[in-house]
Amino acid sequence: MILEAEAERRLTPGLTPVASLLALGARSDVMHAVEGAVARNDTAVVHTMLGALEANLEERPDCPATGYVVAATHVDVAQAWRGAADLHRLAPVRRDAHDRHMRAAAQLVDRFDPFECHSPLWAMIRCAVLDVDPAPAQRVCDDYEDLLELDPGCPDHLVSMGRDLLPRRFGTWEVLDREARRAVVLTRDIWNMGGYAWVYIGALEADPGAFRRLDAELFVEGLHDILARAPGQHMANRMAAFCGLTLAGPAQRGSTHERLHHCFAWIAQDHLRELHPVVWATAPARHCVDPGGIAEDDLVRRGRARAISSLAAYYAPALDVGRRLVFTPEGIEMPRIT
Numbered sequence: 001m002i003l004e005a006e007a008e009r010r011l012t013p014g015l016t017p018v019a020s021l022l023a024l025g026a027r028s029d030v031m032h033a034v035e036g037a038v039a040r041n042d043t044a045v046v047h048t049m050l051g052a053l054e055a056n057l058e059e060r061p062d063c064p065a066t067g068y069v070v071a072a073t074h075v076d077v078a079q080a081w082r083g084a085a086d087l088h089r090l091a092p093v094r095r096d097a098h099d100r101h102m103r104a105a106a107q108l109v110d111r112f113d114p115f116e117c118h119s120p121l122w123a124m125i126r127c128a129v130l131d132v133d134p135a136p137a138q139r140v141c142d143d144y145e146d147l148l149e150l151d152p153g154c155p156d157h158l159v160s161m162g163r164d165l166l167p168r169r170f171g172t173w174e175v176l177d178r179e180a181r182r183a184v185v186l187t188r189d190i191w192n193m194g195g196y197a198w199v200y201i202g203a204l205e206a207d208p209g210a211f212r213r214l215d216a217e218l219f220v221e222g223l224h225d226i227l228a229r230a231p232g233q234h235m236a237n238r239m240a241a242f243c244g245l246t247l248a249g250p251a252q253r254g255s256t257h258e259r260l261h262h263c264f265a266w267i268a269q270d271h272l273r274e275l276h277p278v279v280w281a282t283a284p285a286r287h288c289v290d291p292g293g294i295a296e297d298d299l300v301r302r303g304r305a306r307a308i309s310s311l312a313a314y315y316a317p318a319l320d321v322g323r324r325l326v327f328t329p330e331g332i333e334m335p336r337i338t
Contacts, residue, residue, distance in 0.1 A: 003019075005018040006120065007118070011153060011154065014238075016154070017121075019120075023065070023068055027072060038097075050074070050101075071105040072121075072125065077097075081098040081101070102132040106129040106132055109126050120150040120151035120154070126147075127160065127164065137170045140161075140164055140170040141165075141179055144164070145186065148161075148187060152186065152187045153190050158187070158202065160202060162203035162204075162206075162210075165199075168206075168207065173212060173213045176210065177213040180196045180203075183196060191229060192225040194222045194226040195222070196218050196219065197222025197223055197225075197226060198222070198226070200219055205246055219260065223243075227239060233276060237274075237275065238279050240268055240307075240310075241283035241306070243260060244314065246285060247264075248261065264310070268311065269332055272331070274327055275327070277301075277307065278303050280303035281302045322337050323335065
């Protein structure tokens with residue numbers, strides 16, 4: 001099923017690769033067990049669990065889908081050991097475990113070439129293991145170009161590239177801007193100027209310093225192109241959450257930050273017809289403090305609260321004079337409360 005979904009480049013309505021979701025399901029039981037062991041710093045249990053999974057690859061050594069599930073599990077386990085900490089601040093046992101699993105994934109990349117397998121999944125893994133490459137800055141642009149060549153329709157690749165091209169990762173502000181503009185050429189048939197916007201969305205979600213090189217005109221044009229090419233409500237909610245929530249907070253009057261935040265108004269008015277709470281709940285929000293380990297029903301409540309709060313803040317003048325917000329098929333309406 002993974003191989004078939006990948007060959008067809010099948011995407012969900014939210015533009016997530018179906019093959020990636022299937023592979024996530026294939027390793028979810030192992031990851032659930034591993035996360036508990038990582039919390040206890042129990043490297044022996046983690047090793048045992050990964051060994052059980054790798055036995056599947058021994059039975060099917062030439063299967064790129066099986067290999068990908070194993071490699072992706074190693075990457076997930078490495079991230080579990082890392083948590084939210086910077087690598088150089090990890091305790092030695094956690095840093096060693098992180099690097100060991102990343103190297104295991106990188107070794108599998110040598111067995112399954114993305115172009116020979118015609119596999120975006122393997123191109124994703126190659127980008128994911130840049131942390132253990134001896135010279136990641138020399139590879140990052142080429143590796144992401146390969147990924148975009150194999151799968152230009154998935155916006156998450158562009159978002160990931162934006163994050164990895166930040167100075168805190170493997171790029172510079174100049175490289176970030178150059179590659180954002182180059183992404184327009186690489187994905188023009190699908191996103192037009194949206195390629196530029198997607199790269200900067202990834203960068204801005206992680207570091208507001210990306211405003212210093214961003215071209216507001218190109219970015220706003222990119223937002224329009226994204227919503228024109230992906231007109232569903234998932235995308236409308238995703239862009240509304242980015243502009244209204246991720247970019248919320250203090251902004252200098254007349255700044256690029258303020259202009260992009262104000263895009264929330266036309267996105268909500270022209271495109272938003274319903275709320276998708278989980279999109280809002282999982283959107284980066286620097287000015288919100290949320291508890292971790294939230295159950296799914298709490299995730300929905302958090303997302304609804306975030307969305308309603310963002311809408312209420314933006315439409316406060318109308319609400320203050322006795323109007324209310326109503327979602328309709330034609331857009332948001334603000335009738336008076338009777």
